[in-house]
Amino acid sequence: MGSHRRLVPSGFDRGAAAALGVLSAAAAALGTVPAVAAPHDDTRSRVDRLYEEAEKATEAYNKADERADVLRGQVGDAQDRIARQQERLNSMREQLGSLAGAQYRSGGLDPTLALLFSDDPDDYLAKAAAIDRISSHQAGELKDLQDVMRQLAQERAEATKKLGELEKSRKAVASHKRTVEKKLAEARQLLNSLPDDERAGYDRSSRSGRDDLPDLGGALPTSGRAAAAVAAARSALGRPYVWGANGPSGFDCSGLMQWSYAQAGVALPRTSQAQRYAGRQVPLSQAQPGDLVTYRSDASHVGMYAGNGQVIHAPYPGAPVRYDPVGMMPGATVTRV
Template sequence: MASHRRGKPVGPSVLSRAAITVAAATAAMLSAPGGADALPGPSGGSGAGAGSSGGPGSPEDVRRQVDALYAQAEAAGQRADSAQEQEAALLRRAALLQQQLAEEQQRANAVAARLGALASAEYQRGGGMDPVVQLMFSAHPEEYLSRAASLDQADASTAAELGRLRSYERELEQGRAEALDQYAELEQLRRSIATGKAEAQRRLGRARALLGSLTAGQRDQLQQQEDAAAQLAAQAAGTPLPIGEGPASARAMLALAAARSAVGLPYVYGATGPGAFDCSGLMYWAWRHGGVALPRTSQEQAFAGRRVPLSQARPGDLVIYYGDMHHVGMYAGNGMIIHAPYPGARVRYESVRDMPAVAVVRV
């Protein structure tokens, strides 16, 4: 395998994402340089905007604050996505449990009907009631059993029927208790989903207000930085890959092709395509084209395959970012990733070093 070329990051930091108008306020990640083992990319400029002092109230200061808010919003969104996945799994288990309970109830009803018919027949014959049937109708069966000399008096088949009924009743009782537990868990998950979404909206609202404190000229300056970085990244991503540095498998090649086809589509929280994505939703959708069903969230995707060093990343590999693993992109080669950056932005290429990578996963 040819060695990766060493170079500087492409364009300004991906966290220079406050380049948006107030009407289209969006979400991004915490600003940080790439970590050790970073992959090279073609040479480019620094992340600082020209003419920005970086002091309090400056465009650079606003950008840093907005980036932090956007990172927090995305983390909250991933937590909400994870809770939604758990909710869906719990609903599937609850539906199965309800079906099992219904079947147990039918069996119990059938046994009770047979025993009821037996009791009626015994009464009509005037021969008294079978001791086992008496036990069935006793409000305190334990007391009856303590008084009974022996169940040998009872017809064996009747005793067997009664035993089945008691067994079904115990299973129904346990099933109903489990259903109540599942209902409580479901309510907790729904509260978690609502909390995560509300937190994300609060962070985005604060970011929107901060962007509103900039002048139109300052916002234009940030937008120009954003556009320049995107153009450089797209050019770098379009460079032919060195021999031996293509996708590690045919499945990865298909996933990469799908991710490339999504460039330009919008980021939407919770979306998994085909017309919009969040960061992990894009990976989920792209790898489905490779015949692989990834987990839904970036935190789960971090454990969906074999870990490899960042210096050995191949196109199609997942690159997980930040200590809480709330962001993910797909390595595209030449030091670039494809990812869905934040709400309001579109799927695009970025330098792999523009955020702190914590893991690379080969699916």
């Protein structure tokens, strides 16, 4: 997602310095605002702003949705532990009931009177010792029972807390979803108000498919996993932008990065903000294929460096996964996974 306008790139890989002129021309071809504003430029800038706001809300949605998934797993684990503790508690209660019955049957008569009426004092003393042992064992069982009951109460309290957090996260997901849909609906309405030729010009991608590949230079990925991720991202060229999606039929910006690295056996976090810190930071001038490039001060957009000053990314609704100049947006930072 993000603005279709392209800014001057601030850094490239080895051999990419010669691409400065190419990138400038690409920026111009993609609809850079002319010095004298055209009648519909204000509409286009508002669409850009709405797409940017929608993308920020999309990443917030992704974060809340990821949090909800984690909480659902934690609640499920807590419920399993509660069930096991309850089974243990029921079993201990049954054992204590048996011990209590045995003590009653064996020790229902006052020990002093039992000694007076006993025909065999030695036999009585043996029985009394057995009663003492039962009582001591029962005391230990009672303590264990109390411990299990405390653990069970704690598990239930924690599960209740997690359920409350899950409900808040679900509400956050719904709220962010409404925000995204509202921003996108406003953007579509504004785009539909443009003349057909201007709307088509806005939606025109720099390179949208495999048949029009840019010159990526001779830069090589820094690792096998980076090479596999680049290959996966290139295989997604032309697939649609779908907000909140992480493939394989559609992607938002961070979803494309997560899916591409998953094909290389690497688990990236879901949001662009978290992906920014999923590896080692390197200067933009040292970017290599497979590096993640995040944009804006809040890292609300992310793409993958492909070489020679180009990134692969999922731009915004209506624009497919494509190549664009690395300097397409401000605030670029590079992360090597």
